[in-house]
Amino acid sequence: MTDEHIQTWLAGLDEDQRGRAEELVRLVNAAEPRLQQAVKWGRITFTIDNRWHDWLCGIAAAKKGVRLVFHKGALLEDPAGLLSGSARYVRELPAEQAVESPEAVAALLRSAVAHQAGLIE
Template sequence: MTVDEWLDARPDAAPLADLVRRTAELDEAVKWNRLTFTANGDWHHWVCAVAATGTAVYLVFHKGSLLADPAGLLTGDGKYTRQVPAAQALAAPGDVAGLVRDALAHQTDP
């Protein structure tokens, strides 16, 4: 599935994708049924992804547990990944841009 096809099927995810695109120039592709963003083609260490379920859309950070989150947007308790619900992300674009930049800085951290 192409990025355009994925977004056509999930139009509610487009604003989050646009927010990530405005923040950093990243590679993007549909991976793991998500619109996934990475730098330098390093899909093993992806930066973030837009995930859409039947009822919700989230911005997911691969190394979210390593990120500074002064606004307290990140949720989740997995070893690494954290997410921000779309409504919260879109209400705080500056804070989300900071998270994306921080995620990019931590892309290859263990």
Template sequence: MTTHPGQIDVWLDHLPADRRDEAVQLADQVRAAAPELDEAIKWNRLTFTAGGDWHHWVCAVAATKRAVSLSFHKGSLLDDPDGLLTGDGQYLRGVSHARAHAEPAAVAALVRQAVARQKDMLPG
């Protein structure tokens, strides 16, 4: 696993305190579900991938001044029985911090599924 703790700390330090706590909580949920993932700041997000494959990243913690969410690169391909994922792009789907915090088991299942489907593509 490759991590860049200094880079991650700098990213976190730029967030308002309440957003920082939420970002750390989401990152910890991802790490608990899939400790083998690599992590780095990519595209101004705390991004997670498997096998160093940043082209097919798995998920990312995105933070603004107003909200923190967990984005899944191939979210449209994931089975989401709890209805956590939102979005309507071809692939990208997200989960708000509030929903992720309230339903950690469902988020863990989504993370594990996203790892397994990392390189899947829509039929086309």
């Protein structure tokens, strides 16, 4: 996927959602520049080493707002208590909360990368 696909996805959002999603893209890229991004599963999705099946996080937009979603968020250390969710592994946080806590989100991303690389079981 190219930046064109991401721009097309963003263009499909309303102005407020687009702004929040763009903030999250910047936040994730600043926190972990090694990540690849593409539109997969109806959202902007991030992974490392092209391991799309084991994606790390994604940006999802719905009527209730824009969220940063962690594929295996239940496995991550979350000392700031940002993540919520009741699925087996998936955890998420609202865009507003993520943008207000860039250091905590960066720590979550580092933990997600370490899990995917097999450094943490």
